[in-house]
Amino acid sequence: xxxxxxxxxxxxxxxxxxxxxxxxxxxxxxxxxxxxxxxxxxxxxxxxxxxxxxxxxxxxxxxxxxxxxxxxxxxxxxxxxxxxxxxxxxxxxxxxxxxxxxxxxxxxxxxxxxxxxxxxxxxxxxxxxxxxxxxxxxxxxxxxxxxxxxxxxxxxxxxxxxxxxxxxxxxxxxxxxxxxxxxxxxxxxxxxxxxxxxxxxxxxxxxxxxxxxxxxxxxxxxxxxxxxxxxxxxxxxxxxxxxxxxxxxxxxxxxxxxxxxxxxxxxxxxxxxxxxxxxxxxxxxxxxxxxxxxxxxxxxxxxxxxxxxxxxxxxxxxxxxxxxxxxxxxxxxxxxxxxxxxxxxxxxxxxxxxxxxxxxxxxxxxxxxxxxxxxxxxxxxxxxxxxxxxxxxxxxxxxxxxxxxxxxxxxxxxxxxxxxxxxxxxxxxxxxxxxxxxxxxxxxxxxxxxxxxxxxxxxxxxxxxxxxxxxxxxxxxxxxxx
Numbered sequence: 001x002x003x004x005x006x007x008x009x010x011x012x013x014x015x016x017x018x019x020x021x022x023x024x025x026x027x028x029x030x031x032x033x034x035x036x037x038x039x040x041x042x043x044x045x046x047x048x049x050x051x052x053x054x055x056x057x058x059x060x061x062x063x064x065x066x067x068x069x070x071x072x073x074x075x076x077x078x079x080x081x082x083x084x085x086x087x088x089x090x091x092x093x094x095x096x097x098x099x100x101x102x103x104x105x106x107x108x109x110x111x112x113x114x115x116x117x118x119x120x121x122x123x124x125x126x127x128x129x130x131x132x133x134x135x136x137x138x139x140x141x142x143x144x145x146x147x148x149x150x151x152x153x154x155x156x157x158x159x160x161x162x163x164x165x166x167x168x169x170x171x172x173x174x175x176x177x178x179x180x181x182x183x184x185x186x187x188x189x190x191x192x193x194x195x196x197x198x199x200x201x202x203x204x205x206x207x208x209x210x211x212x213x214x215x216x217x218x219x220x221x222x223x224x225x226x227x228x229x230x231x232x233x234x235x236x237x238x239x240x241x242x243x244x245x246x247x248x249x250x251x252x253x254x255x256x257x258x259x260x261x262x263x264x265x266x267x268x269x270x271x272x273x274x275x276x277x278x279x280x281x282x283x284x285x286x287x288x289x290x291x292x293x294x295x296x297x298x299x300x301x302x303x304x305x306x307x308x309x310x311x312x313x314x315x316x317x318x319x320x321x322x323x324x325x326x327x328x329x330x331x332x333x334x335x336x337x338x339x340x341x342x343x344x345x346x347x348x349x350x351x352x353x354x355x356x357x358x359x360x361x362x363x364x365x366x367x368x369x370x371x372x373x374x375x376x377x378x379x380x381x382x383x384x385x386x387x388x389x390x391x392x393x394x395x396x397x398x399x400x401x402x403x404x405x406x407x408x409x410x411x412x413x414x415x416x417x418x419x420x421x422x423x424x425x426x427x428x429x430x431x432x433x434x435x436x437x438x439x440x441x442x443x444x445x446x447x448x449x450x451x452x453x454x455x456x457x458x459x460x461x462x463x464x465x466x467x468x469x470x471x472x473x474x475x476x477x478x479x480x481x482x
Contacts (some may be wrong), residue, residue: 073347077464080344081337084367084400087358090322090334091115091365097327107321114314118360125359132355133372134305135312138174139167141300143293147275150282159278166271170297172263179260180213183225185320186253190233193246198236205229218264225257265294311356345371352468357399368399373468376412396467404428408458410467417451418443423458432456 097103098111120128134140139148144167151163172179187206191199205228212221233250236242269290276285288296297303321327322335345354350371357368376394395411407424420439422428428435432455440450 074465076344081341083338083341083345083356083369084358084398086334086337086341087356087367088365088400090331090338091118091358093328093331093334094318097331107326110314110318110321111327114318117311117314118358118365120359120361125361128311128359129355129357131305131308132311132357133353134301135309136353136355138171138302140302141296143296144170144300146282150275150278154278156278159275162271162274162278166268166275169262169268169271172259173265173268173297174263174303175259176218176263179256179263183253183256183260184210184213186249186256187229190246190249193242193244193249194236195240201232202229205232218260222257222261225260230254230257268297269293345369350464350468351375352464357397364402366399366401368397370398371396371464371468376468376470394468396462396464398462406458406461408462410462413448416447417449419452420450420454421452422455423462424455426457429455429457 094111094115098108098115103111147163147167151160154160184206187202187209191202194202205224209221209224209229212224230250230253233246233253237247237250272285272293275282318327319335319339322331323339325332327335342354345352351373353372353374355370357366357370359366373394376392392412392414395409395413397409397411398406399408400406405425405427407422407428409423410421412419422435422439435455436453439453439455443450
């Protein structure tokens with residue numbers, strides 16, 4: 001995973017302004033106060049290092065762990081910005097900015113279209129929520145469900161690696177349009193960091209690539225990128241010894257070119273055909289011809305939802321203006337925090353679907369977000385529900401509603417049985433029984449059984465680890481070794 005959160009290990013005895021600490025002159029091999037003592041007689045490892053730690057250890061510990069970035073991630077998670085509050089700040093400033101005379105045309109239009117998306121009624125909210133859910137699940141549909149089943153049931157590590165290889169190609173294949181837009185954005189930023197004498201040829205190659213991306217000629221585009229654009233920019237960096245922004249943008253461009261190449265149809269089909277030779281579970285894949293397979297991968301629920309996800313597109317587009325400072329320093333700071341919070345919640349450490357729920361309903365503003373674990377484990381060991389752990393879905397909703405306040409909902413569902421706890425302000429909890437009964441009636445009208453419904457006063461905000469306690473036990477989360 002790219003180091004998006006800036007997780008690094010400090011150099012012992014050196015931490016910037018406090019680097020005047022006394023360094024021990026004598027090091028004893030058994031001294032547990034010293035980390036990373038070299039021993040020429042053996043391959044050493046850091047002192048006090050354990051092979052694994054769970055969420056409780058990482059959350060309670062204040063010392064940096066040298067065998068994993070997990071604790072640092074949990075610290076970032078605790079300190080993550082309040083996404084709802086940051087969106088509220090951004091919208092407040094944007095509304096004022098939209099009424100400012102003399103605003104550039106493109107920016108004014110972006111702000112106007114973005115603010116319109118917040119106005120919803122019941123049906124538009126339902127569609128918005130479903131789109132958020134489906135667009136957050138790239139690996140959906142019958143084919144990918146079959147591959148998931150095969151990954152869980154076939155013990156061969158080689159088969160699993162081939163399945164993961166195909167899924168990586170599919171991920172890049174399904175992101176082709178996004179990767180293309182990202183490459184164009186990088187190339188259009190680069191002239192700002194190059195001398196004018198380097199502009200003309202780069203602008204010409206960028207225009208040719210833009211036409212090629214619109215035409216979908218992947219082979220020609222790769223030839224242009226790898227044979228002309230990258231060598232040209234590499235030559236600039238080498239000749240000028242530019243180690244600044246231009247070099248960083250070039251490195252990011254090369255990463256996206258690699259993904260663009262990896263997502264080609266030929267490689268995708270080849271990786272798929274390799275899977276069909278593995279056992280009874282996957283032998284039926286040979287029945288799909290190339291055209292049927294590509295259609296299946298292009299027309300699944302994720303692709304359809306992504307095309308309808310206007311909110312994410314508008315948010316990303318407006319973020320570009322904001323992060324460049326074109327909307328003012330207040331909006332820039334708010335979007336920096338929004339992007340930071342989104343990156344943390346989309347981290348590979350948490351196999352959760354995450355989405356935003358900002359809206360204006362009946363003139364009242366509401367900002368919130370949700371997390372979903374479709375493979376939650378059930379704590380009721382020995383019960384029928386506990387025996388069917390794979391059937392449980394766990395939700396966490398956080399919402400801030402104008403004139404009501406902050407409320408949270410933790411929901412667990414197995415088959416038709418639902419456990420729901422609603423935490424809110426005292427004005428709501430005073431009518432808890434009435435609200436709980438209304439919720440039971442709503443669930444019943446949808447064929448669901450409200451097994452346990454609670455509406456109580458919130459004492460403290462729910463942590464993600466409270467609702468999803470199994471995420472950080474090393475079983476389903478990624479534990480990156482140093």
